[in-house]
Amino acid sequence: MDLASKILAGDVRSVARLMSLIENGEAEGIRILKDLYPHTGRAHIIGITGPPGSGKSTLTDKLTEGYRTRGRTVGIVAVDPTSPFTGGAILADRIRMQRHYLDEGVFIRSMATRGHLGGLARATNDVVDVLDAAGKEIIVIETVGVGQAEVEVVRAAHTSVVTTVPGLGDGVQTIKAGIMEIGDIFVVNKADREGADRTVRDLEMALMMNPVRGPWEPPIYRTVATKGEGVPELLEAIEAHRKFLLREGSWGRKARERTEHTFMELLRERLASRALERAGGNGSLARLVERIARRETDPYTAVEEVLRKLGL
Numbered sequence: 001m002d003l004a005s006k007i008l009a010g011d012v013r014s015v016a017r018l019m020s021l022i023e024n025g026e027a028e029g030i031r032i033l034k035d036l037y038p039h040t041g042r043a044h045i046i047g048i049t050g051p052p053g054s055g056k057s058t059l060t061d062k063l064t065e066g067y068r069t070r071g072r073t074v075g076i077v078a079v080d081p082t083s084p085f086t087g088g089a090i091l092a093d094r095i096r097m098q099r100h101y102l103d104e105g106v107f108i109r110s111m112a113t114r115g116h117l118g119g120l121a122r123a124t125n126d127v128v129d130v131l132d133a134a135g136k137e138i139i140v141i142e143t144v145g146v147g148q149a150e151v152e153v154v155r156a157a158h159t160s161v162v163t164t165v166p167g168l169g170d171g172v173q174t175i176k177a178g179i180m181e182i183g184d185i186f187v188v189n190k191a192d193r194e195g196a197d198r199t200v201r202d203l204e205m206a207l208m209m210n211p212v213r214g215p216w217e218p219p220i221y222r223t224v225a226t227k228g229e230g231v232p233e234l235l236e237a238i239e240a241h242r243k244f245l246l247r248e249g250s251w252g253r254k255a256r257e258r259t260e261h262t263f264m265e266l267l268r269e270r271l272a273s274r275a276l277e278r279a280g281g282n283g284s285l286a287r288l289v290e291r292i293a294r295r296e297t298d299p300y301t302a303v304e305e306v307l308r309k310l311g312l
Contacts, residue, residue, distance in 0.1 A: 003017065003018060003032055004032050004035040004036055007032075007036060007130065007133055007134050008036070008039060008133060008134070008135075010134050010135050011134075012104070012107065015107060015130055015131070015134050016109075018032055018033075018130055019109055019127050019130060022123045022126045022127060022130070023111065023123050023127075029126075033126060033129065033130075036129065036130065036133040037129065037133075039132075039133040040129045040132040040133050041132065041255060042132060042137075043075070043128075043131065043132040043136055043137060043138065043139045044137065044138055044139070044158055044159070044242050045128060045139045045141065045156060045157045045158050045159070045258075046063075046138065046139070046140050046141070046157055046158070046159045046160075046161060046238060047140075047141045047143065047156060047157030047159070047160045047161065048060050048063075048140060048141065048142045048143065048161050048163065049142075049143045049160065049161070049162055049163070049182075050162050050163035050164055050187075051163075051164060051165075051168055053165065053168070054163040054164050054165045054168075054189055054190075055163060055165060055189040055190060055225050055226075056142050056143070056163055057078070057142060058189075058225040058226055059161075059163060059187065059189060059223065059225040059231075059234075060076060060078075060140050060142045061099075061100070061225075062225050062228055062231045063140065063231065063234070063235065063238075064076065064100055064106060064140065065100075065228075065231075066231055066232065066235045067137075067138050067235070068100075068103065068105055068106065070235075072105075072137045072138050073105045073106070073135060073136050073137050073138070074100075074105065074106045074107075074136060074137070074138045074139075074140065075106075075107045075108075075109075075128075075131030075132075075134070075136035075138070075139040075140070076100075076106065076107070076108045076109065076139075076140045076142065077109050077111060077124055077127050077128060077131070077139065077140070077141045077142070078108065078109070078110045078111070078142045079110075079111050079124060079141065079142065079143050079144050080110055080111065080144060107131060107134070107136060109127060109131075111123065111124060111127065124141060124156060125156055125258070125261075125262045125265075128141065128156065141156055141157060155257060155258055155261040156258060156261075158241075158242065158245060158251065158254050159184050159185065159238055159241045159242065159245075160182050160183055160184045160185075161183070161184070161185045161186075161187060161234075161238070162180075162182070162183035162185070162186050162187070163186075163187045163188075163189050164186070164187070164188060164189070164199060164203070165188065165189050165190040165193065165199075166188065166190065166191070166193040166194065166195035166196045166198070166199045167193060167194070167195050180206050180207065180210055181210060183218050184216065184218055184241050185218060185219055185221065185234070185237050185238065185241065186203050186207075186218055186219070186220045186221070187220075187221050187222075187223055187230075187234060188200055188203070188220065188221070188222050188223070189223050189224070189225050190224060190225075190226075191222035191223060191224055191229075191230065192224050192229075196222060200220055200222065203220050204220065207220075215248065216241065216244055216248075219237055221233055221234050221237060274310075275306060275307075275310055278309070278310055279306045279309060279310070288302050288305070288306070289302075
């Protein structure tokens with residue numbers, strides 16, 4: 001049985017092996033992804049995002065527990081900051097959600113951002129597709145938590161859950177406009193802290209002022225994830241959003257947006273790689289950079305020069 005067939009059968013070791021191939025940019029990984037792609041598009045993808053310290057990992061852990069109680073299989077992609085020494089994820093999946101580690105119905109993967117902006121690792125969408133093909137019904141993407149740049153999560157998820165906690169500063173300054181616009185559900189975690197009521201009011205005000213409002217009105221929930229408080233209600237809200245997407249025909253639109261984003265990112269990456277290969281021969285690229293540094297030309301003209309050489 002080849003690797004793709006093993007993954008479709010849910011073999012955990014094969015899933016992990018392919019993810020490593022993908023993260024390392026191996027050609028074999030791309031070949032297997034092509035075989036798996038027709039078997040994707042079935043999972044409900046949930047993005048958990050928000051400022052650092054808002055309890056995203058604990059919330060993900062409790063949501064996973066809830067889904068497992070309901071008999072649903074879960075894949076978790078935990079996107080972590082990159083270690084400056086090893087290039088790997090600083091927080092490993094052994095640290096996160098340890099009690100789910102031996103559960104065959106849960107697959108946890110930590111990924112390093114490797115400098116990629118937006119809170120998501122470059123290969124996140126590919127890893128999500130692998131989990132989807134392997135039969136995981138729920139896939140949770142937990143992002144780094146770097147602030148406004150987290151808006152990229154909306155392109156990967158059907159349902160975006162934005163978390164915050166009381167005491168992170170003045171009002172909702174820790175949740176900027178971009179984050180407010182992507183949230184399908186808002187969570188005030190650690191709601192037993194002082195200031196929770198004010199945080200909820202600030203969120204309500206910010207949502208009322210949001211110019212990008214559609215038929216779905218994002219609800220706000222209070223949770224104390226460490227105690228499991230509010231998590232059952234949050235699970236119901238996520239399910240309600242899934243049903244809304246299916247009922248309103250937005251599920252297909254979300255899938256197309258994700259497909260377009262993945263295609264465009266891959267196209268940019270491949271075009272840039274080809275351009276560098278073609279333009280970098282015999283040290284010509286280094287000489288061009290040196291000319292820019294000496295102000296003999298400018299970067300815009302230099303790019304145009306490279307594109308002309310490529311016939312573009």
